Amino acid sequence: MKVVFIGAGNVATHLSLAIRQAGFTIAQIYSRNEKSVVPLADKLQTNWTTDTNNIVKDADIYIFSLKDDALESIITQIPANPGCWIHTAGSIPMDIFDGHVSRYGVLYPLQTFSKNRAIDFTQIPCFIEANSSSDEELIYNIASCISTDVRILPSEKRKYLHLAAVFACNFTNYMYTLAEKILEDHNIPGETIIPLIDETAAKIHSLTPAQAQTGPAIRYDQHVIRKHLDLLKNPDMKDIYQIISKSIHKAYIHE
């Protein structure tokens, strides 16, 4: 089966490598940016283009892994063809393809991808859908070649999955960033906090996050909270500290 990738960013990189490893032929990579498409095409030993008019027309599958705001305009720039068009975005409904091509779907891998970090795709939950049962089966089968956890989920639900991922990953990582900033501002090595970060994540395997919650905010320990707010000089960090502490406290009052 012949696959074309539209996009050469973090998701496209990891997904195309996993798909190639599963035995598919990556026929071509498109990106408007030569700097990102060339290294990926090199890794995959395949062709590349930066011109939407040069995208091959006879592939079975077209996988769009682009920034959300680029997706719609790129779709309309590519002439329709008989292949199945698939995007990988959490927050974009499947029907973004509607009216442009007749076969389409979604393959959303729920994971955080960074270019220079290897990842085991087999462990990534993949959420798929399609506009026909035959293409649902096709995408299900492709996803099952790269991941052991494939589920069918409609766009209406997928958007909540993406929102939850923003909290669990992007916002969590920002909490790490702020913690490291506090340490480094006081000449304590940032990596000091890594065992705590690891255990905080590991706990969730055996406790619910609600059971795992610890710290001064649960009881709204005014004494500690006031001292912490005094230590924080950055107004954003003060605001974040205050609003999250209040919200934790509210959640635990009702327990």
Added chain:
Amino acid sequence: MKVVFIGAGNVATHLSLAIRQAGFTIAQIYSRNEKSVVPLADKLQTNWTTDTNNIVKDADIYIFSLKDDALESIITQIPANPGCWIHTAGSIPMDIFDGHVSRYGVLYPLQTFSKNRAIDFTQIPCFIEANSSSDEELIYNIASCISTDVRILPSEKRKYLHLAAVFACNFTNYMYTLAEKILEDHNIPGETIIPLIDETAAKIHSLTPAQAQTGPAIRYDQHVIRKHLDLLKNPDMKDIYQIISKSIHKAYIHE
């Protein structure tokens, strides 16, 4: 060496078990709460009391693991003795013992403890200090029996470590809680998000949190952010989403 524990909460439980396993004698456990002291004394097969006047006077070490707001009042309730008094609190300065006993210090294990979750104490960074070099050595040696990562850190710096831990652990765990709430409100199993949580934490071993940051907030992708804010009905979650997204964006504008 004879050790008395003052407190029977999460930290006291894990620390006393680790200390006993390292070959020390736990002579007694005190807690004002019989319900928590009895099960811990059972586990340690040792004596317990709920009366500060009955605390044994001839131990070498007294370890205070109490809630921050209880610590000061309990210290003054216990008659002074020649042992070395140690507390385990991140945000309380060592000199809380000053004027009451002549030998004192701190042993702060930087970790999140939940009672029903086993933990490998050897991997926990322990931060210690004392009011004399001989007791600094004593506490250093005790800590080295239970952990492979012991560091000397003064109270002035330890308070920032504790503040960083609130972000890296307590606030991070609350991000997990909110993510799980979003999923469960839409009938998606909460554990769906666990591989993402694991990878978000694992990334920090090879990338700095600043390098690991992904998601719509970096570019302040208005389109996605507006859609997410529309999906969030809870005003606290809306506020948290907005303030963290803005702060992430500000941090990345300057890159």
